[in-house]
Amino acid sequence: MSDPVTRNRSRATADMVARTANVSRVAVSRAFNPHASIKPEKRDLILKVAQELNYTPDMAARSMVTGRSHLVGIIVPDISGPWESQELDAMTTALQAEGFATLLFRTRDDLSLDETLLTYMKGFNPDSVIAYAENVRPTTLARVLDRAVPIYIGYPDEEAAEEEAAPLFDRLDVLQREGIEQAVALMQGYGARRFAFLAGKSNSLATQSRERMVRKVIAERGLPPPIRIQGDYMYDTAYRETVNQFRLGEPVDAIFAANDVGAFGAIDALRTELGLRVPQDVKVVGFDDIHQSHWKSYNLTTVKLDLAERTQALLRLILRRLKNPTSPSLTETVSTRLVVRGTVG
Amino acid sequence: MSDPVTRNRSRATADMVARTANVSRVAVSRAFNPHASIKPEKRDLILKVAQELNYTPDMAARSMVTGRSHLVGIIVPDISGPWESQELDAMTTALQAEGFATLLFRTRDDLSLDETLLTYMKGFNPDSVIAYAENVRPTTLARVLDRAVPIYIGYPDEEAAEEEAAPLFDRLDVLQREGIEQAVALMQGYGARRFAFLAGKSNSLATQSRERMVRKVIAERGLPPPIRIQGDYMYDTAYRETVNQFRLGEPVDAIFAANDVGAFGAIDALRTELGLRVPQDVKVVGFDDIHQSHWKSYNLTTVKLDLAERTQALLRLILRRLKNPTSPSLTETVSTRLVVRGTVG
DNA sequence: TCTCAGAATGAACACGCTTTCATTCATCGT
DNA sequence: ACGATGAATGAAAGCGTGTTCATTCTGAGA
Incomplete structure (x- = not known):
């Protein structure tokens, strides 16, 4: 029995x-x-x-009559990445506390999967959908799903034409200027003059926005425009491209990475492969402030995206939209700030 | 419109x-x-x-009549941990390829949450459930969920009374001896004699099993029994307790950590706080082989749990059980092996 | 041309639950 | 003691699908 x-x-x-x-x-x-x-x-x-x-x-039977599935769909490109997993962890915990279960989907870099995946997900009738994957455009989301109102994660610092960021979506606006200004100021204060920007995946809105803002702040301070090192948010690529930049290209004073993991790759390349010291020879700053950034081997100075703040803002958007499905579009704002550790001076 | x-x-x-x-x-x-x-x-x-x-x-309506929800529940204690997130990533990808969506839940360390969480999850009628959380016992799982057959992740190397590991569950057996033997042999070969075992969370079956096997192998090789350093799988704890062991307790030749993240903490403690060299002064070996282990700052020699192999084995168990719900209990076996990098010699 | 097997079709039912809605019960003020 | 008010109750309808099952259609063989 x-x-x-x-x-x-x-x-x-x-x-x-x-x-x-x-x-x-x-x-x-x-x-x-x-x-x-x-x-x-x-x-x-x-x-x-x-x-x-x-x-x-039975939640299935219940949802048929109530119209609420108590499911929130989350789409992530790479769950195993430190930033993604930490964001997923915070969001799942927060949702669970509100009585929602997380319906998790993973996209490949292959853009063609999007429609199929979204259509499949739609079948489960999620009450809301969060797409962290940057290859899922809000317009696509809005077209495929008919119940949920997408949340657009925007970067209003910049003047770039905000193509699809109409008032049709709820918005989470990330203010990146403050953290970037603090970082550039700190590096310049310690003598950095020649900058490189270690970019992330080129189709990522986040990396594009960060690069524009970094260039703008650097220009405002009368420094020469930064050299671009093309990365993809991954350690190995950052390591390799940093080596190439110093061996085949022009060395720099300071590296501003689009994410922390990339910064780790750059640091290891400088120390291990190029025999340079961080921060004495080259200053390095990252973006995100993941758990690993305070590990002593890196002890990275980085622009922090406050995960708790970000998660709570997203949650507020979701709950308000669920409570009043027809209300006009909502906006939440989160900011960034520099966390000073040991890779600048 | x-x-x-x-x-x-x-x-x-x-x-x-x-x-x-x-x-x-x-x-x-x-x-x-x-x-x-x-x-x-x-x-x-x-x-x-x-x-x-x-x-x-509509999947909800469909599942009511077919009895298949196409949902697989996954319970994880800490999604943001490198090993957990990498396992979750692999499993979600594999499930998605088979047409299943992942229903994700996060447990707190608080054991009292378990029943409530399981009961809640049961409402969604998952076709199968994977509990990576070690505080969720298979017997509890079997009691609360009536459709799914739990999968018990066991370590048959040891003679320890396998309390609840009856043939009532499907099993994934992890053979840890081989990897551990290789690791101890390698360390001994490079001159290590005085070992420490850096444990994980004390209620974790995995860490208990690893410690017993490490002790056994060390004894077989005629070495003195290892000192135990109590950790909890986390970096900060490993760092602190390693410092304490060397400052307040007895220094050792070699540290065998129950997981890679713990090994990172130990390495940083040795290098940064204690001024010791790895591997010259102290050899370090980890467990898991997470992505971060090949980062140059650590370059960790570690016992690899092959994620792809493990995921496929679990998937086979799930699919076979779904195909034939009444078949007798199934077993899959995966092994471990040492990945040699730079923290031993 | 006729027969018959197999494919294609649609009416009706079942899945497990919530929600109206009309009805009954308990409670209270006067 | 008597309506009146609100709480408690159960019958029935409905949510959107897949699956019988009995019927009709198709085409091949005689």
């Missing part, structure tokens, strides 16, 4: 609970709905019987 | 597609079921109309 392989495979239903407790099936439903009107003693009895029968309301 | 906020919020149903295409609703259902008997031209027409109407079958 306790053998999980051969035991009763059928779930208990509300009917069974009703029969066992000698109440109507409607009463069982009410017992599990906090706002329903039912006598307390009756509810207690039903809940007790339900527990004995190992009964749980 | 393209405004996602005010546009039609109601999904298209099979009925609407049927009306538009002038076919019966049953035909629509068949058009989306590959094995159904329907005239090809008719199917094409329906699929075309469906696409125009942006129709997708």
Whole structure:
């Protein structure tokens, strides 16, 4: 009877609970709905019987009639990346606290997968969708899913034509200027003059925005424009391209990386392969402030994207939109700031 | 009309597609079921109309009648950890390729959450459940969920009473002896004699098993029993406790860490805080072989748990069990092997 | 031309639940 | 003691699908 392989495979239903407790099936439903009107003693009895029968309301059946699936779809390009996984962790925890389960999907870099994936996901009727994958455009999201209102993560610092960032979407605006200004100022203060920007994946809006802002701030301070090193957010690429830059190209004073992992690759390239010292010979700053950035081997000075702040802002957007599906578009704003450690001076 | 906020919020149903295409609703259902008997031209027409109407079958409704939710529940203690996120990434990708969506849950270290979480998850009717969280016992899993057969991740190397590892569960057996033997042999070969074992969370079966096996192998080779350093799989703890061991306790020749992240903490403690060289003064070996282990700052020699192999084995278990729910318990086996890098000699 | 097997078709039912809605019960003020 | 008010109750309808099952259609063989 306790053998999980051969035991009763059928779930208990509300009917069974009703029969066992000698109440109507409607009463069982009410017992599990906090706002329903039912006598307390009756509810207690039903809940007790339900527990004995190992009964749980079927979310699929429930969602069909309520229209709420209690599912939030999350689309991530690479779950195993430190930043992505830390963001996913924070978001899942926050959602769970609000009673939502996370429906997780992973995109490949292959853009062609998008439509198929979104269509498939739509079948599960998620109450909301968060697409961290930058190859999923908000317009596509809006077209395929008809229930959820997409959240557009924008970078309003810049004047770049905000192509698809109409007021049709809810927005999370990330203010990157402050953190970048602090970083450039700090590096310049320690004598850096010749900068390189270690870019991320070239189709990433985040890296594009960061590069523009870095160039702007550097120009404002009367420094020569930074050299671009093309990376893809990955350690190995950052390592290799940094070596190439110093061996085949022009050496620099300072490297501003589009993300922390890239900064790690650059640091290791400088120290291991090029025999240079960080920060004495070359200053390095990253972006994100992932857990690993405070590890002593790197001890990275970096522009922090506050994960808790960001997660709570996203959550507010989702909850407000769910509460009032027809309200005009919402906006939340988060900022950035420099975390000073040991890779500048 | 393209405004996602005010546009039609109601999904298209099979009925609407049927009306538009002038076919019966049953035909629509068949058009989306590959094995159904329907005239090809008719199917094409329906699929075309469906696409125009942006129709997708509702998985909730579908799962009610088929009994298959196409959902696999995954429970993880800390998504942001490198090993956990890499395992989650591999598993989600593999599941997605088989047509399953991942239903993600995160446990706190607080054990009391377990039942509640499992009960909640059960409501979504997952076709299968993978609990990477070691505080979720298979027996609890079997009791709460009535459809899924739990998979027990065991370590049959050891003689330890395998408390709840009855043949009632499907099993993934991890053979740890080989990798550990290679590691100890290598360290001994480079002159190590006095070992420490840097443990993980004390309630983790994996760390317990690894410690027993490490002790056994060390004893077999005629070396003195290792000193235990109590960690919790985290960098900061490993760093602090390693410093304490060398400052307040007895220094050692070699550190065998229960996971890679712990090994990083130990290495940084040795180099940064204690002024010792790795591997010249102290040899270090880790466990897992996460992506970060090949980063040049660590370049860690470690016992590899092959993620692809492990994921495929788990997937085979799940698919076979789904195909034949009443078959006797299944077992898959994966092994470990040493990856030699630069922290031993 | 006729027969018959197999493919194609659609009406009806079932899945497990929530929500109206009309009805009954308990409670209270006078 | 008596309506009146609100809480508690259960029958029935409906959510969007897949699956019988009985029927009709198709085409090949005689």
